[in-house]
Amino acid sequence: MIKLPRIFNSARYEALPTNDKPLTPRPRRTFLRVLLIALLMLGLFFGAKHASRRAPSPYTTGASIHRNLTSLPSHYTLPSGDKIPSVALGVWRARPNEVGKAVKAALKAGYRHIDGAWVYRNEAEVGQALRESGVPREDVWITSKLWNTFHAPEDIEPALDDSLAKLGTDYLDMYLIHWPLAKKDGKPYDKDLTHNPYPTWQKLEEMVEKGKVRNIGVSNFNIRRLENLTSNPLKIRPAVNQVEISYWIPQPELLQWAKENDMLLEAYSPLGSEGRVRDTLKVREVQEIAKELGMTPAQVVISWLVQRGLVVLPKSVTPARIVENFQVSALPQELFDKLEKAATSHKPYPRLNPSRGWGIDFDIFD
Ligand SMILES: NC(=O)c1ccc[n+]([C@@H]2O[C@H](COP(=O)([O-])OP(=O)(O)OC[C@H]3O[C@@H](n4cnc5c(N)ncnc54)[C@H](OP(=O)(O)O)[C@@H]3O)[C@@H](O)[C@H]2O)c1
Numbered sequence: 001m002i003k004l005p006r007i008f009n010s011a012r013y014e015a016l017p018t019n020d021k022p023l024t025p026r027p028r029r030t031f032l033r034v035l036l037i038a039l040l041m042l043g044l045f046f047g048a049k050h051a052s053r054r055a056p057s058p059y060t061t062g063a064s065i066h067r068n069l070t071s072l073p074s075h076y077t078l079p080s081g082d083k084i085p086s087v088a089l090g091v092w093r094a095r096p097n098e099v100g101k102a103v104k105a106a107l108k109a110g111y112r113h114i115d116g117a118w119v120y121r122n123e124a125e126v127g128q129a130l131r132e133s134g135v136p137r138e139d140v141w142i143t144s145k146l147w148n149t150f151h152a153p154e155d156i157e158p159a160l161d162d163s164l165a166k167l168g169t170d171y172l173d174m175y176l177i178h179w180p181l182a183k184k185d186g187k188p189y190d191k192d193l194t195h196n197p198y199p200t201w202q203k204l205e206e207m208v209e210k211g212k213v214r215n216i217g218v219s220n221f222n223i224r225r226l227e228n229l230t231s232n233p234l235k236i237r238p239a240v241n242q243v244e245i246s247y248w249i250p251q252p253e254l255l256q257w258a259k260e261n262d263m264l265l266e267a268y269s270p271l272g273s274e275g276r277v278r279d280t281l282k283v284r285e286v287q288e289i290a291k292e293l294g295m296t297p298a299q300v301v302i303s304w305l306v307q308r309g310l311v312v313l314p315k316s317v318t319p320a321r322i323v324e325n326f327q328v329s330a331l332p333q334e335l336f337d338k339l340e341k342a343a344t345s346h347k348p349y350p351r352l353n354p355s356r357g358w359g360i361d362f363d364i365f366d
Pocket of ligand 1: 089090091092093115116178219220242243267268269270271272273274277298313314315316317318321322324325352
């Protein structure tokens with residue numbers, strides 16, 4: 001019988017790897033570990049994608065959106081140094097006994113910006129809701145607007161005081177010239193003041209100096225009117241221009257102008273307003289992006305508008321929609337581009353133009 005050297009003794013041989021444990025098995029184990037981790041990550045990635053596509057709730061929660069997407073700015077800083085929240089609750093056409101509840105629901109959902117106007121005739125109920133909410137006045141951004149019939153310098157302070165009294169506050173965060181039209185009740189419009197609202201603007205500057213208003217701006221001004229107003233020796237330049245901006249009228253030229261001139265745009269009727277909201281939410285690209293990201297169509301539109309650098313003012317009196325509209329998040333660049341392209345490649349389709357109703361002999365947007 002041949003005696004094998006001890007080294008070939010099976011027991012000893014089997015024992016060798018055990019003895020060499022710190023040296024030989026490491027590469028194989030590391031490889032296995034890496035493979036396992038990779039498989040686990042792949043599983044997590046596809047699982048998350050699958051789950052987000054099948055978001056079961058009527059609106060996706062902020063938590064699940066933020067898991068996959070980066071967030072949007074919650075504020076912009078104005079030349080005054082004040083920080084204006086990027087999403088506001090609009091209260092036009094919010095009726096008595098519903099507007100106060102909407103304001104309270106919005107504050108509860110995290111909104112800190114209410115976009116109102118003297119002419120909406122609901123400032124008293126808005127003010128009462130603000131007080132009853134318990135949210136400190138200084139934490140809420142309140143915008144109101146000077147109506148067309150009060151552009152004459154002597155009418156401005158009384159109109160502002162009326163808004164302040166109704167809202168129950170001693171200052172506004174923002175006061176806007178609502179429309180570029182100076183009118184007196186029952187009289188033809190004031191052509192000079194409409195053509196050059198500098199005297200109106202000077203009075204607004206005085207209101208800032210008096211501390212009744214912190215920031216001033218305009219609304220429904222086109223580039224020609226903005227250039228006309230800002231060609232005057234202004235002490236304070238308009239901080240914002242509030243205009244209709246939605247999928248139907250994205251206003252890229254005005255947005256470009258505003259960016260070049262350090263002016264913020266605020267998007268009103270962002271969902272297409274009462275009459276067109278259903279069409280907006282059915283836009284093919286909006287639906288596709290919503291599906292892909294597990295967001296609702298309204299969230300996609302509002303997110304896209306904030307991502308364009310706008311303050312966005314969706315109106316709702318429906319508690320679930322108020323919450324939904326505030327849960328916005330940045331779209332991945334390619335999806336943002338897809339919606340931007342779709343919105344800017346069709347003919348602009350504005351919704352609001354009251355020129356004819358006001359009986360004026362020019363188009364308010366010309
Ligand atoms: N400066 C100006 O001249 C001017 C002009 C127009 C508007 N604005 C401002 O902009 C704000 C918004 O404009 P807007 O009211 O014309 O239009 P909007 O916000 O585009 O649309 C409001 C409509 O959309 C519905 N809605 C809201 N969220 C929704 C959601 N998630 N899903 C489905 N439907 C939804 C609302 O219904 P419910 O309320 O029934 O939920 C309402 O019928 C106004 O309130 C006002 O503050 C300013």
